[in-house]
Amino acid sequence: MITRIILSFFILSLVSTHSFAQQKRTRIGIAGLTHGHVGWILRAKDRADLEIVGIAEPNRELAKRLTEQHGISMDLVFDTMEGMLEKTKPEAVTAFGNIYDHLAVVEACAPRGIHVMVEKPLAVSLEHAQKMKALAEKHNIHLITNYETTWYPSTFKAYEILNSGEVGDLRKVVVRDGHRGPKKIGVSDEFLEWLTDPKLNGGGAIIDFGCYGANLVTWLENGKRPKSVTAVTQQLQPENNPKVDDEATIILNYDDSQAIIQASWNWPIGRKDMEIYGLKGVIYADNPTDVRILSADGYSGFEEQKLELEYQNTPFEDPFTLFLAVIHGELVLDDYALPSLENNMIVVEILSAAVESAKTGKTVYLK
Known part of the structure; x- marks a missing residue:
């Protein structure tokens, strides 16, 4: 039986009573390593609910430094988004590059049905944001934005x-x-x-x-x-x-x-x-x-x-727990919740x- 529980603390709504721990490990790709917050996802590599399957980063020196620091194989690193997506088939991608490239991430992921979470802000311009929103809606993917203050x-x-x-x-x-x-x-x-x-x-x-x-x-x-x-x-x-x-x-x-x-x-x-x-x-x-x-x-x-x-x-102690709940249909964000597309437009x-x-x-x- 499906129940609906309103969590006023997060201004969110759970639509399933299943435990998050019961979920299989979700295949996650990383788009870029240049954002200073990327350590957040790299430190999550051993979590029971997600698996980092690929990283798109053309700067091999940076990739080598960060993968060694976090105990991740360089075999997971690809020079291009297209190569990473085709080879590793992630279910979702987290963007940790520059803000201008957020549009390119969505352009690559949305037609493949891959959900996307970007670091704040959503886009560098309203033109980029509108294109991203149109792609997300056309291909029925979730597109959310992470802010430190959400936690x-x-x-x-x-x-x-x-x-x-x-x-x-x-x-x-x-x-x-x-x-x-x-x-x-x-x-x-x-x-x-x-x-x-x-x-x-x-x-x-x-x-x-x-x-x-x-x-x-x-x-x-x-x-x-x-x-x-x-x-x-x-x-x-x-x-x-x-x-x-x-x-x-x-x-x-x-x-x-x-x-x-x-x-x-x-x-x-x-x-x-x-x-x-x-x-x-x-x-x-x-x-x-x-x-x-x-x-x-x-x-x-x-x-x-x-x-x-x-x-x-x-x-929801961190963005990845929330992101997984959203893409697996266990969580429906309110229209103007902090991570929501409506708010961030x-x-x-x-x-x-x-x-x-x-x-x-x-x-x-x-x-």
Whole structure:
């Protein structure tokens, strides 16, 4: 008997009561190794629920370094996506290359019925995103986007509190993400090369960290598109980021609320935090596990509640567990859930408008 269980914590819906542990190992391909987050999938090579069957990476030196580091045979490495897909026949592919290549990954996988998960953001442009969406729908594959903040307990506790009505109707969201800059924190040469390339990444900090805020705000706004987008960018480290911005502020204007996204490669301390303001109080998601709720009292008074959360280890402790559940039909994402295609199409629309606004010095009104 099939049952339907609503999990408010993940804003997702399970459609099967079967244990994930009972699944056969899903054949996974990896598209690219240049993304700094690729270690996440490489470390998963011995999991009981997935098997890495092929890797597409033309940089043999990089491939040799990473496969040796993670105890993976170079026999799994192919110079091309086509070669890897034809030889290894994966059921799903995870993309860990530059953002511009996300479209090529979907173009290769979708006609073969291979599901795809990309690292954030979905695409470098709205044109790319629309092509990817059309391919996914035509060939009936799942196309989802992974963000680190999707796995923060504080993210979902903040959403839960907002929707409980405890702080009143939403009026403002402020999201801050970033660090000192990719070169300053010491990312690999292969990662730095495309992360600071306006074609391969779509921009600098405005894309790399602006996408987090656009993703979270779209979710908090239940899939609403902003009326307008205004953005200002700066290049405060021209010696390190000569081709792209490294400082960005994006303002999203909605009918009855506003969002401010602060994306920076100039924070002295790495951060991913969020403030949610309602009519009666404010929610601070200070880091992955700490949440504060301030309930207004009079003009400037307030009562503060502090929550210290723990990571939940089941059933979706990481992107791969969720990805497998989605492709095996055990999980149906809500339309504007954080990893969903619907949410991330709006994210790319926001980012594209932000890039245009920053270049022209004008507010961009969405059609």
